[in-house]
Each structure stands twice: as C-alpha cells, then as structure tokens.
Amino acid sequence: MSTATGTTATSSQSVTLAKALNMGLRAAMEADDKVLVMGEDVGKLGGVFRITDALQKDFGEHRVLDTPLAESGIIGTAVGLALRGYRPVCEIQFDGFVFPGFDQIISQVAKLTYRSRGAYQMPLTIRIPYGGGIGAVEHHAESPEAFFCHIAGLRVVACANPADAYWMIQEAIACPDPVVFFEPKRRYWEKGELDTSVDPGTTFSSVLRSSSNNSAVTLIGFGATMPTVFAAAAAAAEDGIACDVVDLRSLSPLDLGPVLESVQHTGRAVVVSEAPGEVSLASEVAARITEEAFYSLAAPVQRVTGFDVPYPPSKLEEEYLPDLDKVLHAVDRSLAY
Amino acid sequence: MAPEQWTPSPQAPAAPEGVGAATSPSPAEVARGLRATGEGADTIQLLSPEGEYTPHPDFPIEVSGELLRDLYRDMVLIRRFDREGNSLQRQGQLSIWVPLLGQEAAQIGAGRGMRDQDMAFPSYREHGIAWCRGVDPTELLGIFRGTNHSGWNPVEKRFHTYTIVIGNQALNAAGYAMGQVFDGKVGGGPESDSEATITFFGDGATAQGDIHEAMVFATAYDSPVVFYCQNNQWAISEPIEKMARLPLYRRAAGYGMPGFRVDGNDVLACLAVTRWAMDECRSGNGPVMIEAFTYRMDAHTTSDDPNRYRMADTTEAWKLLDPIERVRVHLVREGLADQDFFDGIQAEADALAERFRAFAVAMEPPGPETMFSGVYTAPHAQTERQRAEFLEYLEGFGDDAAHGEPANAAGGGH
Numbered sequence: 244m245s246t247a248t249g250t251t252a253t254s255s256q257s258v259t260l261a262k263a264l265n266m267g268l269r270a271a272m273e274a275d276d277k278v279l280v281m282g283e284d285v286g287k288l289g290g291v292f293r294i295t296d297a298l299q300k301d302f303g304e305h306r307v308l309d310t311p312l313a314e315s316g317i318i319g320t321a322v323g324l325a326l327r328g329y330r331p332v333c334e335i336q337f338d339g340f341v342f343p344g345f346d347q348i349i350s351q352v353a354k355l356t357y358r359s360r361g362a363y364q365m366p367l368t369i370r371i372p373y374g375g376g377i378g379a380v381e382h383h384a385e386s387p388e389a390f391f392c393h394i395a396g397l398r399v400v401a402c403a404n405p406a407d408a409y410w411m412i413q414e415a416i417a418c419p420d421p422v423v424f425f426e427p428k429r430r431y432w433e434k435g436e437l438d439t440s441v442d443p444g445t446t447f448s449s450v451l452r453s454s455s456n457n458s459a460v461t462l463i464g465f466g467a468t469m470p471t472v473f474a475a476a477a478a479a480a481e482d483g484i485a486c487d488v489v490d491l492r493s494l495s496p497l498d499l500g501p502v503l504e505s506v507q508h509t510g511r512a513v514v515v516s517e518a519p520g521e522v523s524l525a526s527e528v529a530a531r532i533t534e535e536a537f538y539s540l541a542a543p544v545q546r547v548t549g550f551d552v553p554y555p556p557s558k559l560e561e562e563y564l565p566d567l568d569k570v571l572h573a574v575d576r577s578l579a580y
Numbered sequence: 581m582a583p584e585q586w587t588p589s590p591q592a593p594a595a596p597e598g599v600g601a602a603t604s605p606s607p608a609e610v611a612r613g614l615r616a617t618g619e620g621a622d623t624i625q626l627l628s629p630e631g632e633y634t635p636h637p638d639f640p641i642e643v644s645g646e647l648l649r650d651l652y653r654d655m656v657l658i659r660r661f662d663r664e665g666n667s668l669q670r671q672g673q674l675s676i677w678v679p680l681l682g683q684e685a686a687q688i689g690a691g692r693g694m695r696d697q698d699m700a701f702p703s704y705r706e707h708g709i710a711w712c713r714g715v716d717p718t719e720l721l722g723i724f725r726g727t728n729h730s731g732w733n734p735v736e737k738r739f740h741t742y743t744i745v746i747g748n749q750a751l752n753a754a755g756y757a758m759g760q761v762f763d764g765k766v767g768g769g770p771e772s773d774s775e776a777t778i779t780f781f782g783d784g785a786t787a788q789g790d791i792h793e794a795m796v797f798a799t800a801y802d803s804p805v806v807f808y809c810q811n812n813q814w815a816i817s818e819p820i821e822k823m824a825r826l827p828l829y830r831r832a833a834g835y836g837m838p839g840f841r842v843d844g845n846d847v848l849a850c851l852a853v854t855r856w857a858m859d860e861c862r863s864g865n866g867p868v869m870i871e872a873f874t875y876r877m878d879a880h881t882t883s884d885d886p887n888r889y890r891m892a893d894t895t896e897a898w899k900l901l902d903p904i905e906r907v908r909v910h911l912v913r914e915g916l917a918d919q920d921f922f923d924g925i926q927a928e929a930d931a932l933a934e935r936f937r938a939f940a941v942a943m944e945p946p947g948p949e950t951m952f953s954g955v956y957t958a959p960h961a962q963t964e965r966q967r968a969e970f971l972e973y974l975e976g977f978g979d980d981a982a983h984g985e986p987a988n989a990a991g992g993g994h
Contacts, residue, residue, distance in 0.1 A: 316793035323755020419957035496962035
C-alpha cells in the first residue's frame with residue numbers, strides 16, 4: 244500500500260492539473276510517434292480547456308487532429324486507427340457530449356479484443372472532462388463514470404491532482420486496453436507539486452492518502468471530490484475525529500485493497516462522488532465493502548452523492564454537489580451507529 | 581412533416597430539371613410509401629440477365645474465360661454453403677443463419693475487386709466477401725452456433741470481424757483508411773503496394789448516423805475507403821422506400837465523392853467498378869461510394885418471415901435476374917465452359933457443403949473458462965478473480981460440472 248508523501252525533490256515544480264495533463268500528453272507523444280490526439284478544437288485552439296495547448300504546433304496536424312464535430316466519428320475512426328497500430332487519445336469536449344460516441348465505445352471499443360479473441364488490441368484513451376461546480380449550462384457538469392464502469396472491456400480511471408494527472412495519462416496511453424480517463428474539470432486550475440523525474444510505477448490503483456492509528460472513519464473519493472474529502476477530513480480532525488482518506492483512482496477495475504485495509508481498522512466508511520447515487524460507483528464500493536469486510540463494519544457504509552435528478556441549473560449546483568458539510572454529516576451518521 | 585409536404589403540390593411551379601425533378605415521388609406514391617428509389621438511376625451493367633456482355637467505357641476490365649469460370653465457381657460455392665447454413669439452422673444445428681441468397685454477384689464482384697493488401701470491414705451478411713479474403717466457411721460457423729463471436733483472425737485475413745450494430749463498421753473503416761493515409765500507403769497507383777479499405781453495409785444502414793459520419797470523416801481526410809452499399813431493398817421488413825427518396829448512390833455527391841449504382845446481380849459490373857474504385861482510392865482519389873442494387877431473395881435471417889411483409893411475386897421476378905444463371909448462360913453461349921466444368925463445380929460445391937455440415941455438427945461448446953479470456957489484453961484483477969471463483973464453484977459439482985449441450989434454440993434479433 245502506498246501513502247502520499249509531500250514531494251520535496253529538487254526537480255519538483257508547482258503546476259496546474261491542466262498543465263500536468265498537457266505535459267503528460269507531450270511526454271507520451273514524444274515517447275511514441277503512434278500516439279495521436281484527436282477531438283474537437285484540440286489543434287490550434289488547444290482544446291476548450293487548453294489541455295492540448297501547443298501540441299499541434301509542435302507535432303503537426305497528423306498527430307493532433309481537429310476532427311469533424313461528431314463524437315461517434317471521433318471514437319469510431321479512432322477504433323480504425325487503433326487497429327492500424329496507432330494509439331489515439333480522443334478528447335470528448337464535455338462529459339455530457341460523450342453519448343453520441345457511446346455506441347462506438349460500448350459496441351466496438353470495449354468488445355473488439357474479446358470478439359477477435361485477442362487478435363486485436365484497442366489501445367485507445369478517451370479523455371472526458373467531467374463533473375460540476377463550474378457554473379455551466381446543461382450537459383457540461385455531469386459525472387457519467389458508472390456507465391463506463393459497467394462495461395467489461397473498458398478500464399476507467401480518474402485523476403485528482405497534477406502529479407497523478409501527469410503519470411496517469413501516460414499510463415492510460417501506454418495501456419494496451421481502452422481507458423476512459425476522467426478529468427475533474429473543476430480542478431484543472433488547482434496547483435500541485437509534480438516531480439517528473441521519479442516514475443511512481445502503476446497509478447491505476449487506489450491509494451491511501453492519509454491515515455492514522457486512531458482513525459474512526461474511512462473517507463473514500465476520487466477525481467473531483469478529493470479536495471472536498473480532504474477538507475472534510477481536516478474539519479473532522481478539528482472536532483477530534485480522525486479520518487483515513489482513500490483516493491480510488493482506478494474506478495474499473497476497482498482496487499479496494501487500501502479501502503478494506505483501512506475499514507478493518509476504522510469500521511466505518513463514507514463514499515463521496517458527484518454522480519447520482521442510484522446504481523453508482525458509490526453503490527458498488529458500498530456493496531463490495533459489505534461483502535468483503537462485513538465483520539469489520541460498525542455501521543452501514545454511507546454514501547454522499549448527487550441527487551437522483553438530472554444535473555440542476557448551475558444556480559442550484561452547490562446544493563446538488565457533495566460538499567464539506569454533507570460529508571461531515573455522513574461521518575456523524577456513521578458514528579451514530 | 582406530413583407526407584403531402586414532402587413534394588410540391590400539383591399547383592406549384594414545376595421543379596427545375598435535375599435530381600429533384602427526375603425522382604420526386606408523386607403525392608400518390610408518397611401516400612403508398614413508394615418512392616422513386618429504383619427509378620432514374622444510371623445503373624452500370626456489363627452482363628445482362630440474358631448473359632450478353634457489353635464492355636463499359638468507364639470501367640474497363642479484361643474479361644477472359646478463366647475469369648468468368650472463376651467468378652462462376654465462387655458464386656456457386658458460396659450459394660451452396662449459404663444454403664447449407666440455412667438447412668443447419670432449420671435442423672437445430674445453428675441458432676441462426678444470415679442468408680446471402682441473391683447477393684452472390686454483389687459480394688464476389690466486390691471481394692475479387694480487392695487486392696491482397698487491402699482491408700475490408702463487413703457487416704454480418706458478407707460470407708462471400710469472407711470467402712474472397714480466404715476465410716474458410718467453417719470459420720463463420722462459430723458466430724451462428726454460439727461458440728464464439730468471430731471465428732477468423734481479422735489481422736491475418738485483412739477481413740475485420742463481423743459487425744452487428746448497424747453502421748458501426750463504416751466509421752472503423754474510415755479510421756483505418758485515415759491510418760493508411762498517415763502511414764504513406766496511399767498514392768502509389770493501381771499496381772503499387774498502396775492500400776485501400778472497403779466497408780460493407782446495407783440499405784437500412786444508410787439511415788444510421790455512423791454512415792453519415794463515416795462519409796464526413798472519409799471526405800474530410802481524403803481517405804482511401806470505398807463505401808459499398810448492398811441495396812437488397814429490405815431492412816428486415818422495411819423497404820428502402822421508408823428511408824430514402826432518391827437512389828442511395830446520389831448521396832455521395834453531397835459529400836463530395838463519386839457515387840455509382842451498379843447492377844448488383846452482375847458480377848462483372850460489381851468487379852469492374854469495385855476494382856476501379858479501390859484503385860482510385862489507393863491512388864489517392866478516394867473515397868468512393870458504390871451502391872450495388874440487388875435483392876434479398878431469402879429472409880433477413882432464419883428468425884424472419886418475409887411472407888408477412890412482401891409479395892412472393894417480386895421475389896419470383898428477381899429470380900429472372902439471377903446473378904449466377906446469367907454467367908452460366910454466357911459461358912455456354914460463348915463456348916467457354918462445357919458440361920464437365922459445370923458438373924465439376926457442382927461436385928466441388930457439394931463436397932464443400934458436406935465439409936461445412938460435418939464441421940458444424942462436430943463443434944463442441946467452449947469451456948467455461950474461455951468466457952473470461954480476451955476481455956482485456958493486460959492482466960485484469962477482477963476478471964481473473966471471477967474466473968478463479970467460477971471455476972472453483974464448478975469444481976464443487978465434480979465431474980458433472982460445466983459440460984452442457986450446445987445451445988440450439990432459435991435465436992432472434994439481427
């Protein structure tokens with residue numbers, strides 16, 4: 244089990260999550276000339292979030308493709324390119340725009356290796372800026388990870404900080420299997436330390452971010468909710484309640500090792516995600532903890548999620564989204580058992 | 581929009597000459613759901629239903645006795661194993677079969693119009709294309725017997741897996757063709773090692789967004805891909821008139837690529853036009869659309885009942901346009917084949933059918949452990965865990981575990 248450590252190496256730098264992704268993409272493109280970036284506005288503009296900034300200028304129009312405005316087309320042609328030996332990195336402009344490409348992802352991307360009995364590999368990365376909290380119009384703030392976690396053949400990951408963003412995007416691109424890569428768009432401009440000189444090994448695993456011998460509750464989050472989870476842990480600590488914090492990172496397959504190890508000590512777990520709670524990743528985590536750590540539990544696993552409503556107009560999103568108070572309330576509910 | 585709004589009212593000024601004027605259906609036709617999709621098209625034909633050969637100035641092809649005999653043999657053999665597939669389903673040996681009857685020329689012509697280095701992306705009725713790519717007919721059986729989802733190596737055969745979701749494969753083909761461009765494999769001319777891609781789909785698929793997007797991407801990237809639509813006029817029970825007002829090949833112009841309609845029952849026309857189109861593509865002049873106008877002589881699949889939605893008269897009329905018979909007549913009339921030749925082909929066809937049947941009947945269901953194989957390329961903890969747990973569970977039953985009979989229930993869906 245790895246634990247987070249504050250990086251103090253001299254090669255460390257403070258970068259935004261967006262910049263770290265850009266650096267990771269650049270590193271992957273430099274390492275392998277079969278890596279292509281494709282999507283809407285990813286070329287001259289550098290993407291609406293500038294994640295692909297300057298890549299077309301430096302790698303050319305055949306490496307960074309401003310595609311026609313058609314998500315099924317982006318994914319479907321990326322499949323053909325992957326069959327030809329390329330490693331396409333598709334950018335879906337916003338979470339809510341992935342659905343025109345959903346058919347290709349479910350029917351072809353996820354299944355071609357299986358259908359061909361291993362004759363084909365599908366080294367495709369599908370980047371999806373996801374999550375709310377940016378005051379956007381409809382379809383720009385959703386958390387659709389559960390749809391993809393439900394589909395065998397896909398790997399699903401979410402990065403939560405600049406260092407993970409840098410390494411995880413490279414691991415996704417190097418992976419011979421298709422990876423749906425969720426980026427917390429609300430956190431694009433938050434800075435963190437990044438040391439590009441120390442390869443951390445696999446990042447497709449969950450990680451215990453903080454722990455203590457006297458922790459009473461295990462807080463579990465991923466991607467966009469991690470800062471909320473950390474803030475809740477800090478606030479709880481001020482009230483004398485120590486919490487372990489786990490960042491799932493790999494949403495499919497789930498890596499529950501650190502979660503179970505922590506829960507065996509704390510006996511209590513709170514799962515936090517922005518998506519509606521019904522049939523969600525939070526549900527899966529809760530069920531698996533119940534199956535695999537039942538006798539360690541002192542309370543039912545608590546879920547803090549979005550409501551089972553369509554994502555609301557942005558003036559209501561602060562009410563909709565998990566926040567510090569909702570997480571603390573769940574901690575209290577758990578401790579009340 | 582109401583049907584009466586689809587066409588100008590009788591009082592409206594006459595439409596100008598051109599596409600619309602030539603093919604706009606009358607209100608009466610619209611009301612009947614019948615459109616002019618079969619009319620007004622310049623169909624390319626080299627070999628008439630009566631077996632008369634007329635060269636086409638735009639699509640030159642060297643027609644020899646050997647070529648004609650080879651094409652005849654191809655068509656007879658694929659028809660024979662196609663009929664055997666139907667029989668095997670009726671006898672419970674296959675859960676479903678997708679017949680190609682009537683489309684032998686459309687498929688053999690296209691398949692023989694490809695070169696070895698080319699790549700094909702089929703739908704699921706392309707047994708004749710599979711044949712041309714060197715896929716053994718027995719390798720098709722697993723899909724329909726339920727022992728696998730695809731029985732051949734698509735990389736080695738340069739013949740992609742069957743694609744059952746309508747239209748998906750056209751985008752995959754367009755992407756593959758983009759890769760041919762990026763790899764510098766386009767532009768060398770007909771006899772070079774330059775490559776082209778061809779994708780197959782039906783008339784029903786032309787309503788799908790993926791076909792549209794594929795044509796947008798292919799033209800945007802000048803990709804070497806031939807869009808080969810076998811218009812067999814039926815999407816299960818829905819006639820093409822439910823989906824199109826104009827002959828389908830005319831859509832090509834809207835994307836900025838050449839489009840042609842060929843007599844899909846004329847193997848020479850299908851061959852000449854496909855070879856021309858593939859060579860255009862490999863030379864850097866792609867993409868191209870071809871509409872092979874043909875007729876689905878059998879059901880959509882063995883789960884279908886065409887008697888519920890179409891007239892037997894039409895099918896009978898199309899028998900006079902049979903793709904194999906016109907080649908046979910031509911061979912006889914021109915003295916290019918004797919009875920020994922025809923007898924030999926028939927014997928070869930019967931032997932193939934026998935081998936096909938024997939293989940099908942002997943196919944064992946795969947072991948339960950194979951269910952978990954190939955989901956991912958890299959190791960995957962959850963799949964491995966489930967495989968181990970399930971095999972342990974099965975072991976609990978002792979020797980009786982996990983050896984059921986092959987499924988033979990009639991399947992459904994497309």
